[in-house]
Amino acid sequence: MTKVSLTVNGKPVARDVAGGTLLSEFLREDLRLTGTHIGCDTSQCGACVVHVNGKAVKACTTLAASLEGADVTTIEGLANGGLHPMQEAFKEHHGLQCGFCTPGMIMSGVDMVTRYKAEGRELTQEAIRHELEGNICRCTGYHNIVKAVEDAASKM
Amino acid sequence: MYPVSYHKPASVDDAVKALSSGEEAMVLAGGQTLIATMKQHLAAPSDLVDIRGIAELSGIKISGDTLSIGAAMTHAEVAASKDVQKHIPALACLAAGIGDPAVRHMGTLGGSVANNDPAADYPAALLALGATVVTNKREIAADDFFTGLFSTDLEDGEIITRVDFDKTEAAGYAKFAQPASLYALVGVFVAKRGGDVRVAITGAGDDGVFRSEALEAALAKDFSEAAAKGAGVSADNLMSDIHGDADYRAHLIRVMAARAVAGAA
Numbered sequence: 497m498t499k500v501s502l503t504v505n506g507k508p509v510a511r512d513v514a515g516g517t518l519l520s521e522f523l524r525e526d527l528r529l530t531g532t533h534i535g536c537d538t539s540q541c542g543a544c545v546v547h548v549n550g551k552a553v554k555a556c557t558t559l560a561a562s563l564e565g566a567d568v569t570t571i572e573g574l575a576n577g578g579l580h581p582m583q584e585a586f587k588e589h590h591g592l593q594c595g596f597c598t599p600g601m602i603m604s605g606v607d608m609v610t611r612y613k614a615e616g617r618e619l620t621q622e623a624i625r626h627e628l629e630g631n632i633c634r635c636t637g638y639h640n641i642v643k644a645v646e647d648a649a650s651k652m
Numbered sequence: 653m654y655p656v657s658y659h660k661p662a663s664v665d666d667a668v669k670a671l672s673s674g675e676e677a678m679v680l681a682g683g684q685t686l687i688a689t690m691k692q693h694l695a696a697p698s699d700l701v702d703i704r705g706i707a708e709l710s711g712i713k714i715s716g717d718t719l720s721i722g723a724a725m726t727h728a729e730v731a732a733s734k735d736v737q738k739h740i741p742a743l744a745c746l747a748a749g750i751g752d753p754a755v756r757h758m759g760t761l762g763g764s765v766a767n768n769d770p771a772a773d774y775p776a777a778l779l780a781l782g783a784t785v786v787t788n789k790r791e792i793a794a795d796d797f798f799t800g801l802f803s804t805d806l807e808d809g810e811i812i813t814r815v816d817f818d819k820t821e822a823a824g825y826a827k828f829a830q831p832a833s834l835y836a837l838v839g840v841f842v843a844k845r846g847g848d849v850r851v852a853i854t855g856a857g858d859d860g861v862f863r864s865e866a867l868e869a870a871l872a873k874d875f876s877e878a879a880a881k882g883a884g885v886s887a888d889n890l891m892s893d894i895h896g897d898a899d900y901r902a903h904l905i906r907v908m909a910a911r912a913v914a915g916a917a
Contacts, residue, residue, distance in 0.1 A: 498658050514655065515656040516656045516658075518687075537691065538688055538691070539684065539687075539754075539755065540832070540833075542752070545754055548757075552753055553757050554754045554755070554758075557687045557758070558687075558758065559680075559683065559700075561658040562658070562683075562702055562704070604754065607753065607754075608753065611753075615732070627753055629752040629753075629834060630751065630754050630755060630834075631752075
């Protein structure tokens with residue numbers, strides 16, 4: 497077991513974890529934060545995307561033991577009082593059907609908007625589609641997801 | 653996955669010690685391939701030695717005509733580096749096209765190179781650019797480093813610390829990505845230094861990354877899209893699988909080579 501101390505959604509967390517414990521398992525089973533979904537469990541679908549130190553990563557392909565001192569944000573930590581502008585935009589534009597991929601879509605959406613703003617690049621529709629390559633929606637709802645990210649980008 | 657012990661050493665020496673202490677210890681560099689492989693039980697290391705805490709393996713530096721990239725630099729960091737963009741823009745462009753954004757935040761140069769996946773992007777860049785792989789023990793020319801499918805010249809206890817790339821006159825990379833995996837179905841990296849042109853192909857060879865003599869000869873004579881398209885690329889020793897047969901890949905090699913030449917800078 498490895499002792500790991502980190503921050504999850506602003507709260508300090510310390511646990512002993514097995515070397516092979518995935519961040520997705522750690523969040524869902526140890527911390528009961530089940531908003532992070534496990535879809536493919538092979539790092540393709542992006543349903544498990546969370547932020548580690550402000551960057552989007554796939555929780556199913558990250559070891560909890562490697563996160564000593566890290567700052568993790570999950571979908572549960574995004575709303576601050578009211579919904580986050582990205583969540584609001586997904587609601588407004590109907591950027592979901594079954595909703596399974598939504599937590600990962602939203603976390604990837606926030607990541608790309610933050611990154612493009614920091615680099616001073618324009619987040620075009622084409623760029624959003626390209627940036628969403630690692631997030632799969634099987635209801636084929638991409639069109640409204642792209643619209644939601646675009647709208648949220650103007651409000652973040 | 654099977655139980656595994658996790659280690660995070662702060663120095664290369666401690667990493668080497670940790671690697672030799674385990675029964676079957678492996679280096680964890682970004683884990684974007686290794687963790688998935690462990691879940692499938694295709695890899696079952698007793699110990700994982702996470703090298704991301706070693707300061708020596710970080711950073712991007714230019715000295716003279718040489719660009720040095722630390723082994724633990726992520727694809728996102730390489731893609732966003734002003735030094736890489738200026739020195740070898742094709743390399744920044746290649747890094748920006750590996751996998752997807754979340755994978756690029758974790759996957760590292762050293763991990764990709766040490767794994768030598770036959771469809772990975774970086775091996776093509778190292779081979780075409782004639783890069784030098786620097787380890788804790790020695791310097792290895794890219795020509796000697798890649799030794800076949802998932803195989804390299806690295807010895808037990810040997811850790812990549814950085815990769816050195818010499819500046820080129822022009823370099824370009826184009827890949828046709830397999831749409832589901834985003835790995836290269838065919839990726840072609842071209843690098844020109846005076847009359848010398850090196851062309852490396854990933855995704856297509858049945859023994860991993862390789863140099864194309866036909867394309868190198870054609871482009872040395874005439875560095876143009878037309879020369880790339882007209883080169884006599886053979887389908888011998890190319891991969892055939894569900895995504896495309898050897899003839900299809902041979903055709904794609906010419907097309908991607910032409911695009912790499914067109915985009916070369």
